Amino acid sequence: MLTAFVKFLKGYVKIRLTGYSPERFLNLCGRYHMIIWELQNKGTEYEMCISISSFKKLRPLLRKTGTKAVILERHGLPFILYRYRKRKMFAAGAAGAAVLLYGMSLFIWNIHIEGTSSLSDPMILEFLEEQQVVHGMRKTAVHGGWIEEALRKQFPEITWTSVEVKGTRLIIHIKENEDADYGAIPEPDQPAELVAKTDGTVVSMIVRSGTQEAQIGQLVKQGDLLVSSKIEVLDDAGEPAHTYYVHADADVIIRSSGHYESSFPLQYRKKEYTGRKKTCYYVILGNKRITFGHTGDIYEEQDVLTKEMPLKLTENFYLPVSFGKSMIKEYISEEVIYTEREAQEKAQQELSLFFEKLSRKGLQIIENNVKIESNGVLCRASGTYVTEENAVQEQTPRTELPTQDDPEEERERTSSDITG
Known part of the structure; x- marks a missing residue:
């Protein structure tokens, strides 16, 4: 694309070459480093594109080879300027438009937010406006690191954010932590334990890494420890010989119940x-x-x-x-x-939409005990439902992890204990 732009700036022509020895003419063009492109054979004639500067040097070559060049097309900025050389207002307007576009490209005209779910765009835009981050601000006034820090400080549910400028757009990427109450999520290579994400009963547990702390059928509350990151290796006497910490990994299905209630006037x-x-x-x-x-x-x-x-x-x-x-x-x-049937259908549609939203979050509906009734004034749907989900949340271990002691210091400490 850059090559095409340079050709446009310098200008070029498309010519038709006729005469006695066009092949010799092409060889001489290569010898004198004249660049030609889009060369096409038209029987005994050739058509090609050549720059203006090279075209002005063709006369000796044409005379030597007995050929003739006819201009078919003219392209590029020099020809445009020559065509409108007497239209000064047009040239001034074009120059003014170019300057205006350049000036406008120095500002932010669109703030776009991506990745939000619980937070609304107007809420974030209102906060940014309070921080003087608004449409029409200069791009040089955008400090991505400061904006990212301010957003995380104002909205605790934001765990990660990135700010980038593309053209005249300020794009803010946001990732929310739906389980912000549990604190920061450990890195994959760091020790981590699993806790319950909701209240309920453990109905299934498959532990791939870590130590199981909860049993099937056990009632747990939100935040209870399910799988510990601590693993102990026992010796022959059944005593802990070595302890190390891992990134716990498990599938824990928790069954829980919820209450649904909704009503609307008939x-x-x-x-x-x-x-x-x-x-x-x-x-x-x-x-x-x-x-x-x-x-x-x-x-x-x-x-x-x-x-x-x-x-x-x-x-x-x-x-x-x-x-x-x-x-x-x-x-x-x-x-x-609403007729009785219409009210029942409307209430059922609202209930189905509610269950559909739960399914999108990974919950499986096991029981539906919601009843729909109307009393002539209101149509009311109320009752309980039972769901199952893989309700685990990673968090850093609650107890402080022991530091790795130097082996030489460990031997000296052991020797000291024995002699003591």
């Missing part, structure tokens, strides 16, 4: 759209909004659907300009009452 307002609608357009320039068309409350009852598109030149070159469209749709509402 009477509600039903919307019926009339088909009447109005559309207005708007442009956002920085912090200023310019609207074209009527806005506000057009109809007595209405819904407003808005679609907004930021302007960008490339994937990461956002401009402080956005175009939007708002559609205002009229509707008529009336008081209606």
Whole structure:
């Protein structure tokens, strides 16, 4: 791509070569280091591209080989400037646009947040605004390390964050710790123990590394130790001969129960759209909004659907300009009452959606004891459910790990104990 840009800056022409000895002409071009490209054989003629500087040196070679060169196409910046040499305002406008684009490229026009689940983007953007990290700030004022530290300090649930600048975008990558109450998660090569992530009963346990501390059928609470990182090697007498610590690894299935309750009124307002609608357009320039068309409350009852598109030149070159469209749709509402069947179906859909969210978190539904009832005013769903999940959480060992003693000091200490 850089080569094509250099060719554009210097300018080049496409020529057709005819005459007695075109092959000799090509050999002389190579001898005098004249670069040609896109060479094509057209029967007894040749077509090729050559730079302007090399084209000006062709006359002696053409005369010597008895050939003739005809210009077919002209490309590059020199020809564009020559074509518009009398249009000074056009040239000034193009130069001004280039300067404007360069100036705008020095600022952040889009702040993008990735990886959040419990934290909302508006919440993070509001905090960043308090720290003077806003749209329109200079890229040189962005200090990634300081922003990362401030986010982790303000939001304890954030375990890792990374800040990068791409074009005019400030991209903030965030990783949240859903189990922040347990503290920092150890590295894979560091000793770690496993604790219960929820209250319940242990129904299955497969330990691959570590010492089992809980038994099948045992009731455990959140934070109870399940698998210890400590492993003791016993001697022939059954006494601990050596102790070492590992990164515990196990599958522990815990069965737990939860309570579900939800209700909604049987009477509600039903919307019926009339088909009447109005559309207005708007442009956002920085912090200023310019609207074209009527806005506000057009109809007595209405819904407003808005679609907004930021302007960008490339994937990461956002401009402080956005175009939007708002559609205002009229509707008529009336008081209606759910039938018994409709209320049951709506409550069941909400319950199924709740169970689906649990399944996405890795929970398996074992029992469903939720009942749906209505009393003429409310439809209420309440009851218990039973789930099973691999509910373990890694954490650093609770007891301080012993330091590795120097073997020579250990022998001296043992000798001292014996003589004493």
